[in-house]
Amino acid sequence: MLALLPGFTRSLRFRESVMKTASAQGYLNAMAAATYLTYKGVPFRKAHEKIGNAVRFGLETGRELNELTLAELKELGEEFEADFFDAITLEATLDCHDVTGGTARNQVKDALRGASARIATDKAWLASVHLKLGAALKPGVEQIARV
Protein backbone atom coordinates (compact mmCIF):
# COMPACT_ATOMS: atom_id res chain seq x y z
CA MET A 1 0.00 0.00 0.00
CA LEU A 2 2.85 2.35 0.88
CA ALA A 3 4.30 1.73 -2.57
CA LEU A 4 1.19 3.20 -4.21
CA LEU A 5 1.11 6.39 -2.20
CA PRO A 6 3.83 8.50 -3.86
CA GLY A 7 2.27 8.05 -7.33
CA PHE A 8 -1.21 8.62 -5.97
CA THR A 9 -0.16 11.74 -4.08
CA ARG A 10 1.57 13.21 -7.12
CA SER A 11 -1.55 12.69 -9.21
CA LEU A 12 -3.83 14.72 -6.92
CA ARG A 13 -5.19 17.89 -8.50
CA PHE A 14 -6.70 20.40 -6.09
CA ARG A 15 -9.57 22.65 -7.18
CA GLU A 16 -7.85 25.69 -5.78
CA SER A 17 -10.58 28.20 -6.66
CA VAL A 18 -13.22 26.12 -4.87
CA MET A 19 -10.99 25.81 -1.83
CA LYS A 20 -10.20 29.52 -1.89
CA THR A 21 -13.87 30.49 -2.03
CA ALA A 22 -14.58 28.13 0.86
CA SER A 23 -11.76 29.74 2.85
CA ALA A 24 -13.04 33.29 2.31
CA GLN A 25 -16.59 32.65 3.46
CA GLY A 26 -18.28 31.77 6.68
CA TYR A 27 -16.44 34.05 9.07
CA LEU A 28 -13.29 31.90 9.04
CA ASN A 29 -11.43 35.13 9.75
CA ALA A 30 -13.11 35.54 13.14
CA MET A 31 -10.04 34.42 15.09
CA ALA A 32 -7.91 36.88 13.15
CA ALA A 33 -10.49 39.56 13.99
CA ALA A 34 -10.36 38.70 17.69
CA THR A 35 -6.58 38.80 17.55
CA TYR A 36 -6.82 42.31 16.02
CA LEU A 37 -8.77 43.54 19.03
CA THR A 38 -6.30 41.82 21.36
CA TYR A 39 -3.49 43.85 19.80
CA LYS A 40 -5.61 46.96 20.39
CA GLY A 41 -5.51 46.15 24.10
CA VAL A 42 -8.84 44.39 24.54
CA PRO A 43 -8.70 41.41 26.92
CA PHE A 44 -9.14 38.27 24.84
CA ARG A 45 -12.38 37.13 26.49
CA LYS A 46 -13.88 40.52 25.70
CA ALA A 47 -12.49 40.47 22.18
CA HIS A 48 -14.00 37.04 21.66
CA GLU A 49 -17.38 38.37 22.79
CA LYS A 50 -17.24 41.44 20.56
CA ILE A 51 -16.31 39.45 17.48
CA GLY A 52 -19.00 36.93 18.34
CA ASN A 53 -21.45 39.82 18.29
CA ALA A 54 -20.05 41.03 15.00
CA VAL A 55 -20.48 37.56 13.47
CA ARG A 56 -24.04 37.46 14.79
CA PHE A 57 -24.75 40.85 13.25
CA GLY A 58 -23.17 39.72 9.99
CA LEU A 59 -25.35 36.60 9.92
CA GLU A 60 -28.49 38.65 10.55
CA THR A 61 -27.68 41.12 7.78
CA GLY A 62 -26.26 38.54 5.36
CA ARG A 63 -22.73 39.93 5.27
CA GLU A 64 -19.18 38.77 5.97
CA LEU A 65 -17.11 40.68 8.53
CA ASN A 66 -15.24 42.64 5.87
CA GLU A 67 -18.58 43.85 4.46
CA LEU A 68 -19.61 45.60 7.68
CA THR A 69 -19.08 49.36 7.79
CA LEU A 70 -16.68 50.99 10.22
CA ALA A 71 -19.62 52.81 11.77
CA GLU A 72 -21.41 49.53 12.43
CA LEU A 73 -18.22 48.05 13.89
CA LYS A 74 -17.76 51.03 16.19
CA GLU A 75 -21.22 50.24 17.65
CA LEU A 76 -19.90 46.81 18.57
CA GLY A 77 -16.62 48.08 20.01
CA GLU A 78 -14.87 51.47 20.10
CA GLU A 79 -11.52 49.75 19.49
CA PHE A 80 -12.35 48.99 15.87
CA GLU A 81 -10.51 51.24 13.44
CA ALA A 82 -10.02 51.57 9.70
CA ASP A 83 -7.07 49.18 9.74
CA PHE A 84 -9.44 46.37 10.80
CA PHE A 85 -10.21 45.41 7.20
CA ASP A 86 -6.57 44.80 6.32
CA ALA A 87 -6.25 42.58 9.38
CA ILE A 88 -8.95 40.18 8.21
CA THR A 89 -8.06 39.62 4.57
CA LEU A 90 -7.39 36.01 3.59
CA GLU A 91 -3.65 36.67 3.52
CA ALA A 92 -3.74 38.33 6.93
CA THR A 93 -5.77 35.46 8.33
CA LEU A 94 -3.05 33.06 7.23
CA ASP A 95 -0.14 35.22 8.30
CA CYS A 96 -1.48 35.90 11.78
CA HIS A 97 -0.43 32.34 12.63
CA ASP A 98 3.17 33.43 12.64
CA VAL A 99 4.63 30.83 14.96
CA THR A 100 6.73 27.71 14.44
CA GLY A 101 4.40 25.10 13.03
CA GLY A 102 1.76 27.66 12.10
CA THR A 103 0.23 28.31 8.70
CA ALA A 104 1.71 31.80 8.15
CA ARG A 105 3.18 31.86 4.67
CA ASN A 106 6.75 32.46 5.82
CA GLN A 107 6.43 29.74 8.47
CA VAL A 108 5.27 27.21 5.89
CA LYS A 109 8.19 28.15 3.63
CA ASP A 110 10.55 27.43 6.53
CA ALA A 111 8.73 24.19 7.30
CA LEU A 112 9.10 23.06 3.70
CA ARG A 113 12.81 23.80 3.80
CA GLY A 114 13.17 21.77 6.98
CA ALA A 115 11.14 18.88 5.59
CA SER A 116 13.24 18.76 2.41
CA ALA A 117 16.46 18.84 4.41
CA ARG A 118 15.30 15.94 6.59
CA ILE A 119 14.32 13.94 3.51
CA ALA A 120 17.86 14.39 2.18
CA THR A 121 19.40 13.34 5.51
CA ASP A 122 17.18 10.28 5.81
CA LYS A 123 17.88 9.23 2.23
CA ALA A 124 21.61 9.53 2.85
CA TRP A 125 21.32 7.44 6.02
CA LEU A 126 19.31 4.76 4.21
CA ALA A 127 21.90 4.68 1.44
CA SER A 128 24.72 4.21 3.94
CA VAL A 129 22.80 1.41 5.67
CA HIS A 130 22.23 -0.27 2.33
CA LEU A 131 25.92 0.06 1.53
CA LYS A 132 26.93 -1.46 4.86
CA LEU A 133 24.57 -4.39 4.38
CA GLY A 134 25.71 -4.88 0.80
CA ALA A 135 29.29 -5.14 1.98
CA ALA A 136 28.40 -7.58 4.76
CA LEU A 137 25.99 -9.83 2.92
CA LYS A 138 27.35 -11.31 -0.27
CA PRO A 139 25.24 -10.31 -3.31
CA GLY A 140 23.40 -13.03 -5.14
CA VAL A 141 20.95 -13.91 -2.35
CA GLU A 142 17.59 -13.20 -3.92
CA GLN A 143 14.89 -11.63 -1.82
CA ILE A 144 11.30 -12.77 -1.91
CA ALA A 145 9.51 -10.41 -4.28
CA ARG A 146 6.90 -8.40 -2.44
CA VAL A 147 3.61 -8.21 -4.28
Add this chain to the structure above:
Amino acid sequence: MSKMWSGRFREPLDPAFEEWQRSFPFDVRLLPQEVAASKAHARAIAAAGILTEAELVKMLDGLDRVIPFALEEAGAVSGLTPGAAAAIVALHPEAEDIHHFVELTLTKVIGDLALKLHTGRSRNEQIATDMRLFVRDAIDETLAGTVAWREALVDQAQAAGEAVMPSYTHLQRAEPVLIAHWLLAYVAMLERDFSRLSDCRARLNLCPLGSGAIAGATLKLDRTIAAEALGFDGPTTNSMDATSDRDFAIEFTQAVATIGLHISRFAEELTLHSTAEFGFLDLPERYSTGSSAMPQKKTPI
Protein backbone atom coordinates in the same frame (compact mmCIF):
# COMPACT_ATOMS: atom_id res chain seq x y z
CA MET B 1 12.13 -41.58 9.68
CA SER B 2 15.02 -39.17 9.28
CA LYS B 3 14.36 -35.91 11.03
CA MET B 4 17.15 -33.62 12.19
CA TRP B 5 16.49 -35.03 15.66
CA SER B 6 15.54 -38.67 15.14
CA GLY B 7 18.63 -40.28 16.65
CA ARG B 8 17.05 -41.16 20.04
CA PHE B 9 13.54 -41.85 18.68
CA ARG B 10 12.32 -45.32 17.69
CA GLU B 11 8.56 -44.90 17.20
CA PRO B 12 7.34 -43.24 13.97
CA LEU B 13 5.33 -40.02 14.19
CA ASP B 14 1.57 -39.98 13.98
CA PRO B 15 0.99 -38.73 10.39
CA ALA B 16 -1.61 -36.11 11.37
CA PHE B 17 0.73 -34.78 14.04
CA GLU B 18 3.65 -34.75 11.63
CA GLU B 19 1.64 -32.74 9.12
CA TRP B 20 0.48 -30.29 11.78
CA GLN B 21 3.85 -29.63 13.37
CA ARG B 22 5.92 -28.85 10.34
CA SER B 23 6.51 -25.14 9.82
CA PHE B 24 7.99 -25.24 6.31
CA PRO B 25 4.76 -24.06 4.64
CA PHE B 26 5.18 -20.68 6.29
CA ASP B 27 8.84 -20.38 7.25
CA VAL B 28 9.83 -20.95 3.62
CA ARG B 29 9.58 -17.15 3.47
CA LEU B 30 12.80 -17.05 5.46
CA LEU B 31 14.80 -18.84 2.76
CA PRO B 32 17.09 -15.88 1.90
CA GLN B 33 17.68 -15.12 5.59
CA GLU B 34 18.37 -18.77 6.44
CA VAL B 35 20.96 -19.00 3.66
CA ALA B 36 22.65 -15.77 4.77
CA ALA B 37 22.72 -16.83 8.42
CA SER B 38 24.09 -20.25 7.48
CA LYS B 39 26.91 -18.65 5.53
CA ALA B 40 27.73 -16.49 8.54
CA HIS B 41 27.73 -19.53 10.81
CA ALA B 42 29.95 -21.41 8.36
CA ARG B 43 32.51 -18.62 8.67
CA ALA B 44 32.32 -18.83 12.45
CA ILE B 45 32.87 -22.59 12.65
CA ALA B 46 35.68 -22.40 10.10
CA ALA B 47 37.43 -19.91 12.38
CA ALA B 48 36.89 -22.39 15.22
CA GLY B 49 38.69 -25.12 13.25
CA ILE B 50 35.65 -27.20 12.27
CA LEU B 51 36.08 -26.48 8.54
CA THR B 52 39.26 -26.11 6.55
CA GLU B 53 39.65 -23.08 4.30
CA ALA B 54 38.82 -25.24 1.27
CA GLU B 55 35.75 -26.69 3.00
CA LEU B 56 34.56 -23.21 3.92
CA VAL B 57 34.82 -22.05 0.32
CA LYS B 58 32.93 -25.11 -0.85
CA MET B 59 30.25 -24.62 1.79
CA LEU B 60 29.74 -20.91 1.06
CA ASP B 61 29.53 -21.60 -2.64
CA GLY B 62 27.09 -24.44 -1.98
CA LEU B 63 24.90 -22.21 0.16
CA ASP B 64 24.86 -19.60 -2.60
CA ARG B 65 23.54 -22.27 -4.92
CA VAL B 66 20.71 -23.44 -2.63
CA ILE B 67 18.10 -20.95 -3.81
CA PRO B 68 18.84 -21.25 -7.56
CA PHE B 69 18.86 -25.04 -7.15
CA ALA B 70 15.52 -25.06 -5.32
CA LEU B 71 13.96 -22.72 -7.88
CA GLU B 72 15.11 -24.86 -10.77
CA GLU B 73 13.79 -27.99 -9.06
CA ALA B 74 10.40 -26.31 -8.68
CA GLY B 75 10.37 -25.06 -12.25
CA ALA B 76 10.24 -21.41 -11.16
CA VAL B 77 11.60 -18.92 -13.68
CA SER B 78 11.03 -15.47 -12.18
CA GLY B 79 12.92 -15.64 -8.91
CA LEU B 80 11.73 -16.34 -5.39
CA THR B 81 8.14 -15.14 -5.69
CA PRO B 82 5.43 -16.30 -3.26
CA GLY B 83 4.25 -18.68 -5.98
CA ALA B 84 7.72 -20.15 -6.37
CA ALA B 85 8.01 -20.54 -2.59
CA ALA B 86 4.71 -22.44 -2.53
CA ALA B 87 5.94 -24.68 -5.34
CA ILE B 88 9.11 -25.44 -3.40
CA VAL B 89 7.08 -26.42 -0.33
CA ALA B 90 4.81 -28.65 -2.38
CA LEU B 91 7.83 -30.40 -3.83
CA HIS B 92 9.35 -31.18 -0.43
CA PRO B 93 6.95 -32.86 1.99
CA GLU B 94 9.99 -34.36 3.70
CA ALA B 95 11.26 -30.96 4.85
CA GLU B 96 10.11 -30.19 8.39
CA ASP B 97 11.11 -26.55 8.39
CA ILE B 98 13.27 -24.04 6.55
CA HIS B 99 16.40 -25.09 8.45
CA HIS B 100 15.86 -28.73 7.49
CA PHE B 101 15.16 -27.77 3.88
CA VAL B 102 18.36 -25.78 3.50
CA GLU B 103 20.43 -28.61 4.95
CA LEU B 104 18.72 -31.15 2.68
CA THR B 105 19.31 -29.01 -0.40
CA LEU B 106 22.88 -28.23 0.58
CA THR B 107 23.52 -31.97 0.88
CA LYS B 108 22.29 -32.41 -2.67
CA VAL B 109 24.64 -29.67 -3.85
CA ILE B 110 27.88 -30.42 -1.92
CA GLY B 111 27.34 -33.87 -0.46
CA ASP B 112 28.24 -34.96 3.06
CA LEU B 113 30.21 -31.82 3.87
CA ALA B 114 26.77 -30.27 4.45
CA LEU B 115 26.41 -32.40 7.58
CA LYS B 116 29.09 -30.27 9.28
CA LEU B 117 27.09 -27.06 8.98
CA HIS B 118 24.97 -27.61 12.07
CA THR B 119 28.03 -27.94 14.33
CA GLY B 120 27.72 -25.69 17.39
CA ARG B 121 24.32 -24.44 16.27
CA SER B 122 20.68 -24.73 17.27
CA ARG B 123 17.46 -24.00 15.44
CA ASN B 124 16.54 -21.77 18.36
CA GLU B 125 19.29 -19.34 17.50
CA GLN B 126 18.70 -19.79 13.77
CA ILE B 127 15.06 -18.77 13.85
CA ALA B 128 15.79 -15.86 16.18
CA THR B 129 18.44 -14.65 13.74
CA ASP B 130 16.31 -15.27 10.64
CA MET B 131 13.44 -13.34 12.17
CA ARG B 132 15.64 -10.35 13.02
CA LEU B 133 17.00 -10.33 9.47
CA PHE B 134 13.50 -10.60 8.01
CA VAL B 135 12.14 -7.78 10.15
CA ARG B 136 15.20 -5.66 9.44
CA ASP B 137 14.66 -6.09 5.70
CA ALA B 138 11.00 -5.18 6.14
CA ILE B 139 11.98 -2.11 8.14
CA ASP B 140 14.44 -0.96 5.47
CA GLU B 141 11.82 -1.32 2.77
CA THR B 142 9.19 0.46 4.83
CA LEU B 143 11.60 3.26 5.69
CA ALA B 144 12.31 3.83 2.00
CA GLY B 145 8.58 3.78 1.32
CA THR B 146 7.84 6.45 3.91
CA VAL B 147 10.60 8.69 2.53
CA ALA B 148 9.27 8.33 -1.01
CA TRP B 149 5.81 9.34 0.17
CA ARG B 150 7.23 12.28 2.11
CA GLU B 151 8.97 13.45 -1.04
CA ALA B 152 5.74 13.31 -3.03
CA LEU B 153 3.92 15.25 -0.29
CA VAL B 154 6.65 17.92 -0.14
CA ASP B 155 6.68 18.24 -3.95
CA GLN B 156 2.91 18.72 -3.96
CA ALA B 157 3.19 21.21 -1.10
CA GLN B 158 5.74 23.24 -3.01
CA ALA B 159 3.60 23.12 -6.15
CA ALA B 160 0.60 24.34 -4.15
CA GLY B 161 2.43 27.59 -3.39
CA GLU B 162 0.15 29.97 -1.47
CA ALA B 163 -3.10 28.20 -2.33
CA VAL B 164 -5.49 28.01 0.62
CA MET B 165 -8.09 25.65 2.00
CA PRO B 166 -10.37 25.67 5.05
CA SER B 167 -9.28 23.54 7.96
CA TYR B 168 -11.92 21.68 9.92
CA THR B 169 -12.57 20.85 13.51
CA HIS B 170 -15.41 18.38 14.04
CA LEU B 171 -16.11 18.75 10.34
CA GLN B 172 -17.02 22.42 10.80
CA ARG B 173 -14.91 24.92 8.90
CA ALA B 174 -12.45 26.42 11.35
CA GLU B 175 -9.68 28.53 9.87
CA PRO B 176 -7.98 28.98 6.51
CA VAL B 177 -4.68 27.17 6.10
CA LEU B 178 -2.29 26.74 3.23
CA ILE B 179 -2.80 23.50 1.32
CA ALA B 180 0.94 23.05 1.81
CA HIS B 181 0.42 23.28 5.56
CA TRP B 182 -2.14 20.47 5.45
CA LEU B 183 0.15 18.27 3.36
CA LEU B 184 3.03 18.96 5.75
CA ALA B 185 0.94 17.52 8.60
CA TYR B 186 1.37 14.13 6.96
CA VAL B 187 5.06 14.74 6.49
CA ALA B 188 5.30 15.36 10.25
CA MET B 189 3.54 12.05 10.96
CA LEU B 190 5.82 10.19 8.56
CA GLU B 191 8.93 11.71 10.13
CA ARG B 192 7.84 10.15 13.41
CA ASP B 193 7.21 6.85 11.66
CA PHE B 194 10.73 6.99 10.25
CA SER B 195 12.18 7.74 13.66
CA ARG B 196 10.21 4.94 15.30
CA LEU B 197 11.24 2.35 12.73
CA SER B 198 14.91 3.31 12.58
CA ASP B 199 14.94 3.21 16.37
CA CYS B 200 13.43 -0.29 16.31
CA ARG B 201 16.06 -1.27 13.78
CA ALA B 202 18.91 -0.10 15.97
CA ARG B 203 17.47 -1.98 18.92
CA LEU B 204 17.09 -5.28 17.07
CA ASN B 205 20.47 -5.13 15.38
CA LEU B 206 22.34 -7.64 17.54
CA CYS B 207 23.06 -11.19 16.35
CA PRO B 208 21.70 -14.22 18.26
CA LEU B 209 24.00 -16.69 16.48
CA GLY B 210 26.18 -18.47 19.02
CA SER B 211 23.44 -18.46 21.66
CA GLY B 212 22.98 -22.18 21.16
CA ALA B 213 19.68 -23.74 22.12
CA ILE B 214 19.43 -21.65 25.29
CA ALA B 215 22.69 -21.65 27.21
CA GLY B 216 25.19 -20.52 24.57
CA ALA B 217 27.08 -22.51 21.91
CA THR B 218 29.24 -25.32 23.28
CA LEU B 219 31.91 -24.58 20.71
CA LYS B 220 34.29 -21.76 21.54
CA LEU B 221 33.01 -19.47 18.76
CA ASP B 222 34.07 -15.92 18.10
CA ARG B 223 30.55 -14.54 17.92
CA THR B 224 31.60 -11.28 16.26
CA ILE B 225 32.37 -13.13 13.02
CA ALA B 226 28.78 -14.10 12.28
CA ALA B 227 27.46 -10.79 13.62
CA GLU B 228 29.65 -8.76 11.27
CA ALA B 229 28.96 -11.04 8.32
CA LEU B 230 25.25 -10.28 8.69
CA GLY B 231 25.56 -6.53 9.21
CA PHE B 232 24.66 -6.70 12.90
CA ASP B 233 26.23 -4.31 15.40
CA GLY B 234 27.50 -7.20 17.53
CA PRO B 235 26.40 -10.39 19.27
CA THR B 236 23.50 -10.49 21.74
CA THR B 237 24.52 -10.44 25.40
CA ASN B 238 22.33 -13.12 27.00
CA SER B 239 21.54 -16.46 25.34
CA MET B 240 18.31 -17.13 27.24
CA ASP B 241 16.97 -13.74 26.23
CA ALA B 242 18.30 -13.89 22.67
CA THR B 243 16.73 -17.24 21.81
CA SER B 244 13.32 -16.31 23.25
CA ASP B 245 13.02 -12.59 22.55
CA ARG B 246 10.58 -11.37 19.93
CA ASP B 247 10.19 -7.83 21.29
CA PHE B 248 11.44 -6.51 17.97
CA ALA B 249 8.55 -8.17 16.14
CA ILE B 250 6.01 -6.61 18.48
CA GLU B 251 7.70 -3.23 18.18
CA PHE B 252 7.82 -3.47 14.40
CA THR B 253 4.14 -4.42 14.24
CA GLN B 254 3.23 -1.46 16.44
CA ALA B 255 5.24 0.93 14.30
CA VAL B 256 3.71 -0.37 11.10
CA ALA B 257 0.18 -0.21 12.58
CA THR B 258 0.79 3.47 13.30
CA ILE B 259 1.81 4.02 9.68
CA GLY B 260 -1.42 2.29 8.71
CA LEU B 261 -3.30 4.75 10.85
CA HIS B 262 -1.63 7.67 9.09
CA ILE B 263 -2.43 6.24 5.68
CA SER B 264 -6.01 5.74 6.82
CA ARG B 265 -6.30 9.38 7.91
CA PHE B 266 -4.98 10.57 4.56
CA ALA B 267 -7.39 8.34 2.69
CA GLU B 268 -10.32 9.47 4.82
CA GLU B 269 -9.60 13.17 4.27
CA LEU B 270 -9.21 12.71 0.54
CA THR B 271 -12.41 10.70 0.42
CA LEU B 272 -14.24 13.65 1.99
CA HIS B 273 -12.44 16.23 -0.14
CA SER B 274 -13.41 14.49 -3.34
CA THR B 275 -17.14 14.42 -2.56
CA ALA B 276 -19.45 16.73 -4.46
CA GLU B 277 -20.24 18.36 -1.11
CA PHE B 278 -16.60 19.39 -0.58
CA GLY B 279 -15.54 19.56 -4.22
CA PHE B 280 -11.92 20.17 -3.30
CA LEU B 281 -10.16 17.79 -5.59
CA ASP B 282 -10.37 15.91 -8.82
CA LEU B 283 -9.84 12.21 -8.33
CA PRO B 284 -7.06 10.83 -10.47
CA GLU B 285 -8.71 8.36 -12.81
CA ARG B 286 -5.68 6.09 -12.65
CA TYR B 287 -6.42 5.42 -8.99
CA SER B 288 -10.19 5.24 -9.00
CA THR B 289 -12.74 2.59 -9.81
CA GLY B 290 -16.24 2.93 -11.16
CA SER B 291 -19.62 1.41 -10.47
CA SER B 292 -21.09 -1.28 -12.67
CA ALA B 293 -24.55 0.18 -12.05
CA MET B 294 -24.05 3.94 -11.87
CA PRO B 295 -22.41 5.39 -14.98
CA GLN B 296 -21.47 8.72 -13.34
CA LYS B 297 -19.67 7.26 -10.37
CA LYS B 298 -15.95 7.61 -9.69
CA THR B 299 -14.88 5.96 -6.48
CA PRO B 300 -11.73 6.78 -4.52
CA ILE B 301 -10.04 3.58 -3.45
